[in-house]
Amino acid sequence: MVVASPNPSRAEKPEAIELPVINLSGERTEVASLITKACEEYGFFKVINHGVPEETVAAMEEEGVSFFTKPDVEKQRAGPAVPYGYGRKNIGFNGDIGEVEYLLLHTNPLSISQSSITISGDPQKFCSVVNGYVRAVRGLACDLLDLMAGGLRVHDQSLFSKMIRDVESDSLFRLNHYPPSSFHHCTTGAVGFGEHTDPQILTILRSNDVGGLQIRVADAVWVPVPPDPTAFCVNVGDVLQLFGSSLNQLESHGKLVNHVQLIKGSNYDIGPYQVESTNLYFLKAMTNGRFMSVRHRALTNINKPRISMAYFGAPPLQAMVTTPPELVTPHSPLLYRPFTWGEYKRASYSLQLGDSRLQLFRK
Numbered sequence: 302m303v304v305a306s307p308n309p310s311r312a313e314k315p316e317a318i319e320l321p322v323i324n325l326s327g328e329r330t331e332v333a334s335l336i337t338k339a340c341e342e343y344g345f346f347k348v349i350n351h352g353v354p355e356e357t358v359a360a361m362e363e364e365g366v367s368f369f370t371k372p373d374v375e376k377q378r379a380g381p382a383v384p385y386g387y388g389r390k391n392i393g394f395n396g397d398i399g400e401v402e403y404l405l406l407h408t409n410p411l412s413i414s415q416s417s418i419t420i421s422g423d424p425q426k427f428c429s430v431v432n433g434y435v436r437a438v439r440g441l442a443c444d445l446l447d448l449m450a451g452g453l454r455v456h457d458q459s460l461f462s463k464m465i466r467d468v469e470s471d472s473l474f475r476l477n478h479y480p481p482s483s484f485h486h487c488t489t490g491a492v493g494f495g496e497h498t499d500p501q502i503l504t505i506l507r508s509n510d511v512g513g514l515q516i517r518v519a520d521a522v523w524v525p526v527p528p529d530p531t532a533f534c535v536n537v538g539d540v541l542q543l544f545g546s547s548l549n550q551l552e553s554h555g556k557l558v559n560h561v562q563l564i565k566g567s568n569y570d571i572g573p574y575q576v577e578s579t580n581l582y583f584l585k586a587m588t589n590g591r592f593m594s595v596r597h598r599a600l601t602n603i604n605k606p607r608i609s610m611a612y613f614g615a616p617p618l619q620a621m622v623t624t625p626p627e628l629v630t631p632h633s634p635l636l637y638r639p640f641t642w643g644e645y646k647r648a649s650y651s652l653q654l655g656d657s658r659l660q661l662f663r664k
């Protein structure tokens with residue numbers, strides 16, 4: 302049994318999870334089925350041989366480091382984040398706080414160009430690096446979405462990717478910087494970015510070689526995802542969960558906890574709390590749910606600064622979001638009323654980071 306604690310310094314210390322690693326240079330049908338499986342079973346996976354040049358990633362990371370090492374007054378010129386721009390500690394508008402500073406940008410090229418003026422001493426360079434990075438990761442996201450549609454046997458295989466290819470796509474780009482810090486002088490980091498799911502379709506995440514990302518595999522069971530300098534981490538967003546949802550599947554969501562296999566190990570001390578007989582939590586694929594938007598969070602590292610870069614692929618604001626008709630059957634009736642991405646985004650911003658949002662749209 303695991304006694305939960307909201308305090309990360311006292312939380313359980315399960316071993317790191319081995320996310321599925323998908324080699325994108327493999328045979329296409331096989332890759333599609335592996336990705337579909339990973340989305341069903343984990344909601345998170347890693348991709349290698351992804352085609353995004355390392356120089357593109359390195360240039361983006363360099364711009365990030367150079368921005369975050371600027372004096373406070375200069376960084377503040379790019380803020381406050383309402384919601385775009387430079388933010389520090391405050392996340393969203395409803396009181397969420399974390400040990401993080403960030404730049405949140407809309408990926409519209411005009412918006413990037415305007416934001417660059419307050420962010421960088423060389424706005425043209427910053428703008429071109431961000432555009433280059435966004436173009437590359439959007440290409441990757443589109444490819445993955447086409448493979449997923451194929452794996453789900455959706456007739457129009459570009460149904461999902463069309464939304465983020467659209468010039469009016471509401472996709473975002475976020476640079477997070479987690480300064481080193483511990484929680485009340487304990488040996489683990491503090492919460493940098495609190496528990497949440499990503500509201501969009503798909504997130505393409507990359508970090509420097511400092512760990513901190515964790516995914517929730519059961520109530521209050523957090524599993525670290527080790528950093529990987531060769532891979533991108535991909536996670537399913539709420540909208541993609543909805544695309545693949547059906548009644549049967551939804552009922553099994555949240556039951557994931559029943560299917561977490563606890564592999565027995567030695568006891569260890571977590572302060573006044575005790576974890577009995579578990580030191581490795583292994584998430585196994587047993588929700589019938591199709592694609593899962595998994596809760597995740599990021600902790601700070603006690604010694605080293607962590608930088609992460611997230612591309613959130615989203616539909617245009619006015620786009621209708623609904624399950625493709627071929628996934629709706631008498632056995633899997635439509636669960637959510639159709640809504641626009643704009644409505645969903647508004648609902649997200651009216652809530653806190655950790656709140657569930659999809660249920661507001663149940664039929």
Ligand SMILES: C=C1C[C@]23C[C@@]1(O)CC[C@H]2[C@@]12CC[C@H](O)[C@@](C)(C(=O)O1)[C@H]2[C@@H]3C(=O)O
Nearest residue numbers: 384392393394397499649650651652653654
């Ligand atoms: C507290 C909030 C911050 C957030 C908007 C929200 O009201 C709830 C969702 C949050 C989130 C999480 C994923 C992304 O980082 C983000 C940009 C998004 O689209 O939804 C953030 C929002 C934010 O930081 O503005």
Ligand SMILES: O=C(O)CCC(=O)C(=O)O
Nearest residue numbers: 475477494514599609611
């Ligand atoms: O920093 C990370 O690894 C996660 C960040 C994240 O989840 C987000 O920005 O939505």
Ligand SMILES: [Fe+2]
Nearest residue numbers: 497498499597
């Ligand atoms: Fe996230």
